Amino acid sequence: MKTEMPLSKPIRHFLNKTEELLDTQISLLREPEAEPGGTLVDCYTYDIDHNVIIFPAQYVGLLKDFIIAKHCTNLMIKGAASKKGEYKVCSYTEDTVARGLRQIYLDALKDEVNKRDKLPVQKLIQMLFILFTHFNDDLNELPWNAIINASVYHRMPKIRKTQLYHVMKESKNDMDEMMEQEDIVPRRYFVLNKAMFYARDMFLAKTLPADELMPVLNIPQMKKFNHLEVKEMLTTRWTHTAWYQSKVFGDNMLEIIEKPLNQVNWSAEPSLDYYYDLYKIGFNLTNQLISYMTMKDWYVWEKPKHLLTAHDNKEEYEKKALRKIFGDLISDSWEESS
């Protein structure tokens, strides 16, 4: 790793250690238009010979260091999985897309029955694949996000304040996601999506011992559930809101997340075996979340290349899945217009 930018001591050591353990190279790249959370372009996912961590150009101090720490941990997990076993991600195929879309469609129909303002059919059909890929993205990101944040927190005490700020910001953005579509997205999926983020944030709130990260307090829609008694919860109108349901489902998901992660010895020697164990934990955790959300037959674990190919073929997969579900009811003209 050769860079002309200053790096705090623990980050420099961590970068060097990662390169040494994985026998690879890492470059750091400032980009004015980079994602606020930075991006990792790694040789375990893409056909490239070295890894690049990209971060926003305006991050010149500890915010930059935190982004590097986060992506470097992710790289360690991916690299350890590749070296010790096989690195796989949650992907999809033509068949699994059809199963997922069918399920979403059936759930959407149930919702539509009770809606005063029905969603135009074309919009409803378009929403199916968008939701399907949305959950695929979240499942490939969210469990790892919890693991990575916990690891960085325990290994790099000097950047904890920075981490807290970053996690708060990320949490707010994640919770804002889908808000505009609340009335369109089938209730079940809105609830599950919010519940996943709620569970992650609650886990991090317990891990990062600062009480500023409290989803129940930070998210306006969640505030009314703070200190609410069970009886009150069950009898008030809130029992009917998506946010109440998100909390209930989120609490269950929190248990799923906490169980394996509370057993991790975060300060153990950071070897390849250690990071491979983290990978296995993330793998199992993702499977448990998939089971809990009854999406077991929607996704398959495959090499990263499989997912990249699936992304390339997604229009084709969507078209074929819709044909399977609706047969000739899907007109060519709709396909052309979509």
Added chain:
Amino acid sequence: MTVKEAVELLRKGFSYAKRTKYKEAMSYYDKSLTHDPKNPEAWYLRASLLIDTGRSKEALVDCDKAIALDQNYAPAWSKKGLAYYNLEQFKEGLFASTRASSLNGNDVSAWYLKGVCLDELGRSDEAQEAYGKSLELEIILDIENEKKKVGR
């Protein structure tokens, strides 16, 4: 060539530097300095470019020229600190970054660099203080940036 034209050359050079076209940027900076060697900003910009291309030792010379023209030119002190850091001369880096942060209390890079140098010198508690100040400023800037994005 007028001073105004020399400034225009700097602007062009900076635009190339931003796009990492270092060779072109250097050529414009050199031309500008030939015509107006009394502009501290020109020496500072060339120093930045030299650092970005791994020539920290040469950058130190340019920083000193900028500082000789204006003792209170904070960006040159900040860059000088960075050049020393790259050369692993942490004591000197600490001196320069401290000077930069006192001249411009809002310079995130200077505070951060001060923290990094203190850390390298084993002065961990003082490093935390400098890091704290740098983080505070960085967060303020980040929030302002977010607001601008929303407003766009």
